[in-house]
Amino acid sequence: xxxxxxxxxxxxxxxxxxxxxxxxxxxxxxxxxxxxxxxxxxxxxxxxxxxxxxxxxxxxxxxxxxxxxxxxxxxxxxxxxxxxxxxxxxxxxxxxxxxxxxxxxxxxxxxxxxxxxxxxxxxxxxxxxxxxxxxxxxxxxxxxxxxxxxxxxxxxxxxxxxxxxxxxxxxxxxxxxxxxxxxxxxxxxxxxxxxxxxxxxxxxxxxxxxxxxxxxxxxxxxxxxxxxxxxxxxxxxxxxxxxxxxxxxxxxxxxxxxxxxxxxxxxxxxxxxxxxxxxxxxxxxxxxxxxxxxxxxxxxxxxxxxxxxxxxxxxxxxxxxxxxxxxxxxxxxxxxxxxxxxxxxxxxxxxxxxxxxxxxxxxxxxxxxxxxxxxxxxxxxxxxxxxxxxxxxxxxxxxxxxxxxxxxxxxxxxxxxxxxxxxxxxxxxxxxxxxxxxxxxxxxxxxxxxxxxxxxxxxxxxxxxxxxxxxxxxxx
Amino acid sequence: xxxxxxxxxxxxxxxxxxxxxxxxxxxxxxxxxxxxxxxxxxxxxxxxxxxxxxxxxxxxxxxxxxxxxxxxxxxxxxxxxxxxxxxxxxxxxxxxxxxxxxxxxxxxxxxxxxxxxxxxxxxxxxxxxxxxxxxxxxxxxxxxxxxxxxxxxxxxxxxxxxxxxxxxxxxxxxxxxxxxxxxxxxxxxxxxxxxxxxxxxxxxxxxxxxxxxxxxxxxxxxxxxxxxxxxxxxxxxxxxxxxxxxxxxxxxxxxxxxxxxxxxxxxxxxxxxxxxxxxxxxxxxxxxxxxxxxxxxxxxxxxxxxxxxxxxxxxxxxxxxxxxxxxxxxxxxxxxxxxxxxxxxxxxxxxxxxxxxxxxxxxxxxxxxxxxxxxxxxxxxxxxxxxxxxxxxxxxxxxxxxxxxxxxxxxxxxxxxxxxxxxxxxxxxxxxxxxxxxxxxxxxxxxxxxxxxxxxxxxxxxxxxxxxxxxxxxxx
Ligand SMILES: [Zn+2]
Ligand SMILES: [Zn+2]
Numbered sequence: 001x002x003x004x005x006x007x008x009x010x011x012x013x014x015x016x017x018x019x020x021x022x023x024x025x026x027x028x029x030x031x032x033x034x035x036x037x038x039x040x041x042x043x044x045x046x047x048x049x050x051x052x053x054x055x056x057x058x059x060x061x062x063x064x065x066x067x068x069x070x071x072x073x074x075x076x077x078x079x080x081x082x083x084x085x086x087x088x089x090x091x092x093x094x095x096x097x098x099x100x101x102x103x104x105x106x107x108x109x110x111x112x113x114x115x116x117x118x119x120x121x122x123x124x125x126x127x128x129x130x131x132x133x134x135x136x137x138x139x140x141x142x143x144x145x146x147x148x149x150x151x152x153x154x155x156x157x158x159x160x161x162x163x164x165x166x167x168x169x170x171x172x173x174x175x176x177x178x179x180x181x182x183x184x185x186x187x188x189x190x191x192x193x194x195x196x197x198x199x200x201x202x203x204x205x206x207x208x209x210x211x212x213x214x215x216x217x218x219x220x221x222x223x224x225x226x227x228x229x230x231x232x233x234x235x236x237x238x239x240x241x242x243x244x245x246x247x248x249x250x251x252x253x254x255x256x257x258x259x260x261x262x263x264x265x266x267x268x269x270x271x272x273x274x275x276x277x278x279x280x281x282x283x284x285x286x287x288x289x290x291x292x293x294x295x296x297x298x299x300x301x302x303x304x305x306x307x308x309x310x311x312x313x314x315x316x317x318x319x320x321x322x323x324x325x326x327x328x329x330x331x332x333x334x335x336x337x338x339x340x341x342x343x344x345x346x347x348x349x350x351x352x353x354x355x356x357x358x359x360x361x362x363x364x365x366x367x368x369x370x371x372x373x374x375x376x377x378x379x380x381x382x383x384x385x386x387x388x389x390x391x392x393x394x395x396x397x398x399x400x401x402x403x404x405x406x407x408x409x410x411x412x413x414x415x416x417x418x419x420x421x422x423x424x425x426x427x428x429x430x431x432x433x434x435x436x437x438x439x440x441x442x443x444x445x446x447x448x449x450x451x452x453x454x455x456x457x458x459x460x461x462x463x464x465x466x467x468x469x470x471x472x473x474x475x476x
Numbered sequence: 477x478x479x480x481x482x483x484x485x486x487x488x489x490x491x492x493x494x495x496x497x498x499x500x501x502x503x504x505x506x507x508x509x510x511x512x513x514x515x516x517x518x519x520x521x522x523x524x525x526x527x528x529x530x531x532x533x534x535x536x537x538x539x540x541x542x543x544x545x546x547x548x549x550x551x552x553x554x555x556x557x558x559x560x561x562x563x564x565x566x567x568x569x570x571x572x573x574x575x576x577x578x579x580x581x582x583x584x585x586x587x588x589x590x591x592x593x594x595x596x597x598x599x600x601x602x603x604x605x606x607x608x609x610x611x612x613x614x615x616x617x618x619x620x621x622x623x624x625x626x627x628x629x630x631x632x633x634x635x636x637x638x639x640x641x642x643x644x645x646x647x648x649x650x651x652x653x654x655x656x657x658x659x660x661x662x663x664x665x666x667x668x669x670x671x672x673x674x675x676x677x678x679x680x681x682x683x684x685x686x687x688x689x690x691x692x693x694x695x696x697x698x699x700x701x702x703x704x705x706x707x708x709x710x711x712x713x714x715x716x717x718x719x720x721x722x723x724x725x726x727x728x729x730x731x732x733x734x735x736x737x738x739x740x741x742x743x744x745x746x747x748x749x750x751x752x753x754x755x756x757x758x759x760x761x762x763x764x765x766x767x768x769x770x771x772x773x774x775x776x777x778x779x780x781x782x783x784x785x786x787x788x789x790x791x792x793x794x795x796x797x798x799x800x801x802x803x804x805x806x807x808x809x810x811x812x813x814x815x816x817x818x819x820x821x822x823x824x825x826x827x828x829x830x831x832x833x834x835x836x837x838x839x840x841x842x843x844x845x846x847x848x849x850x851x852x853x854x855x856x857x858x859x860x861x862x863x864x865x866x867x868x869x870x871x872x873x874x875x876x877x878x879x880x881x882x883x884x885x886x887x888x889x890x891x892x893x894x895x896x897x898x899x900x901x902x903x904x905x906x907x908x909x910x911x912x913x914x915x916x917x918x919x920x921x922x923x924x925x926x927x928x929x930x931x932x933x934x935x936x937x938x939x940x941x942x943x944x945x946x947x948x949x950x951x952x
Pocket of ligand 1: 430
């Protein structure tokens with residue numbers, strides 16, 4: 001029924017998932033490559049998803065006491081160098097500004113790859129007493145990392161994100177904030193993006209440069225690969241000591257603050273695409289769909305049809321609704337609405353109007369229902385709600401059915417050879433072992449989950465005594 | 477009555493307006509200087525104002541069909557150089573990135589000082605047919621200009637702004653969009669920021685690098701100096717020709733698009749401070765006040781006082797309300813609320829509670845009213861509305877009383893020697909004459925207002941035949 005032109009242009013996801021992804025990104029008009037190497041253009045349909053993410057995540061932040069600020073985008077080299085692990089991690093991949101106007105700078109500066117050093121430099125002058133604590137700041141900005149290979153949303157030289165940076169008077173409070181923000185990310189993914197996640201701690205090898213501990217949420221894409229979707233770091237007092245951030249506590253002694261940082265980026269849009277998308281294109285969860293309902297008039301040149309379509313749009317004023325009144329064919333419009341992942345399509349033509357009805361079609365499962373126009377508002381609310389839940393349940397079932405267990409090296413290797421998904425297995429806790437696994441199998445530790453199980457007494461790979469259960473996977 | 481410590485710390489605005497401004501910016505905790513030379517830190521109180529500006533201005537944009545996008549922050553040198561006037565205007569003041577990671581770049585790139593070139597480069601590949609027009613895109617981002625002297629909000633090396641960039645099929649449509657956006661800015665300033673403005677066109681000397689015509693809104697600060705508060709540019713087809721942005725029109729011929737751009741920046745926060753502030757600090761218009769009502773409990777340790785304060789906060793849930801429950805004295809809290817420009821203070825103590833009343837104090841005029849707790853919600857709504865209007869009317873009266881007229885050179889010189897404000901005077905239209913005025917008197921043409929009058933037949937400065945009436949002024 002639908003005009004197939006648009007749809008034929010995308011590769012089947014079962015045939016070539018990577019190509020399918022690129023096709024969807026382009027055809028749904030989310031992003032365009034720019035002539036600035038490694039940088040992307042966020043087109044209206046892509047940026048609008050980010051705006052909806054921002055508003056809802058920001059509201060969740062503020063409910064926990066977060067305040068937004070804005071720090072400079074440049075970091076002088078001497079500032080970047082203050083924390084040893086941090087500079088080692090980031091210096092090789094930053095962009096350097098060496099000239100201002102016509103003159104060389106006395107000291108070169110990088111464009112922020114992340115802003116720990118800037119927040120620390122600020123906190124040093126801003127925090128004096130226990131009364132100044134906690135500081136729970138966040139900023140929405142873009143950051144730059146000089147990546148060699150780039151992919152839309154997943155990896156680009158410039159990307160958009162939020163980065164929270166907090167300072168606390170005790171180690172315990174910092175640890176609580178670290179976990180609190182990880183929970184906010186998990187809740188946001190599950191409730192707003194309909195993406196279930198695995199929560200846990202990163203191994204030392206995979207943790208953030210300069211952190212004492214990094215926590216992560218890991219989502220599973222349709223192809224069985226993992227995507228790190230948000231991270232929360234506890235820095236202890238390491239940065240505070242490097243930068244000299246001290247405060248006078250209630251007992252009148254000088255103490256170092258304890259710090260955290262946490263971030264989520266436009267990468268998460270890649271997760272939305274790869275968790276929910278299908279062979280007709282993008283499928284957006286209603287809560288982040290810039291357009292939730294597309295009304296497609298049938299025989300729109302017939303008298304009264306377009307007027308009725310506009311009338312329905314007015315009636316559905318509580319939702320994000322558009323009327324496709326372009327001069328394309330209905331079939332073309334259907335394909336386009338499907339490609340763009342718009343959750344609900346309403347078809348309305350002369351016969352429907354006569355009968356006081358319209359056809360409501362769901363993007364997630366293709367189900368069509370005839371709805372009385374009088375009930376439309378309530379029906380749309382219910383269906384959007386149901387789509388949001390169904391999408392989550394479907395993704396959750398997919399995740400559950402792609403978690404495997406391995407107790408022996410043989411089983412471990414075989415599972416990764418035959419299946420795609422997470423493999424739970426015991427690990428000795430040693431970095432060399434983890435590096436060997438990566439080298440041999442292109443598999444990385446995704447996290448040590450909060451919910452630990454004891455699958456065996458020995459490390460799945462080297463046979464030494466087991467310390468932790470780890471989720472292993474291939475990752476974006 | 478109020479604890480004077482905080483207040484004494486700021487310089488009187490009549491004594492030293494520049495110092496008063498710096499004091500307010502610091503004491504109201506809007507901004508902090510950073511160790512990154514020429515860049516500022518937006519603290520929570522400052523950034524929250526920007527967030528309120530963003531949301532409301534963005535809503536006004538979207539109501540006119542604007543869509544938000546995001547372009548890369550870097551501009552390759554060859555791209556910046558494509559439009560001759562534009563590169564001449566901006567190249568001397570950009571920051572250059574020359575290295576990515578450990579390697580020198582093949583071509584250096586600047587951090588965007590403005591994004592005309594990036595939008596043009598994008599539009600060139602994006603626009604093919606009249607069906608693709610108009611494109612009405614905007615982005616919220618930060619830009620960098622390598623200024624030598626900087627002042628909080630008014631001039632810094634990095635600042636936040638929005639930049640709209642549109643493409644149209646006809647010259648007329650581009651001109652209409654240019655004026656439409658100028659009107660949006662004027663309406664926003666008047667209705668949201670309570671700042672009256674003068675609308676007009678810039679002279680060729682003062683227009684944007686690469687524009688055919690620049691339109692501006694000019695606001696008058698308390699000290700009689702002007703602040704350019706928003707600009708809207710019509711590029712005609714100049715950029716389109718430089719970049720080769722063509723489309724196939726309905727008549728099947730290839731045509732160049734006509735373009736506009738328009739921007740408003742964090743500079744406008746400087747205007748809010750300098751238009752409305754007084755010797756007790758900041759005075760915020762309710763519509764951009766992050767906190768609209770501060771509840772100060774009196775004798776807060778007495779039973780029931782704090783509970784009542786929290787109860788009132790709940791009751792006023794439709795407004796942005798905080799309770800100052802810190803252990804500072806009420807007098808200190810009053811000073812702080814005044815310094816931060818919070819429009820309404822509610823004082824509530826044991827006697828008030830017994831009488832079922834509270835005291836409502838307005839920041840703009842210091843007026844105190846006893847209000848029955850039962851009427852509080854309605855009263856607060858009314859008072860906020862009245863503050864918003866009164867602030868606008870006061871600023872409008874100030875503007876009106878600081879506009880002067882000059883018909884002769886003598887009068888022109890004398891007025892600027894004795895008064896501060898705008899001076900309306902006729903001008904010959906010649907650049908040399910305008911440059912001479914600037915050189916001799918440190919006065920610049922602010923705009924050629926929409927509403928032209930004929931004050932004289934000859935130019936106020938050189939005596940040649942007059943072409944335009946101009947608003948002249950000293951400017952930030
Ligand atoms: Zn091992
Ligand atoms: Zn003249």
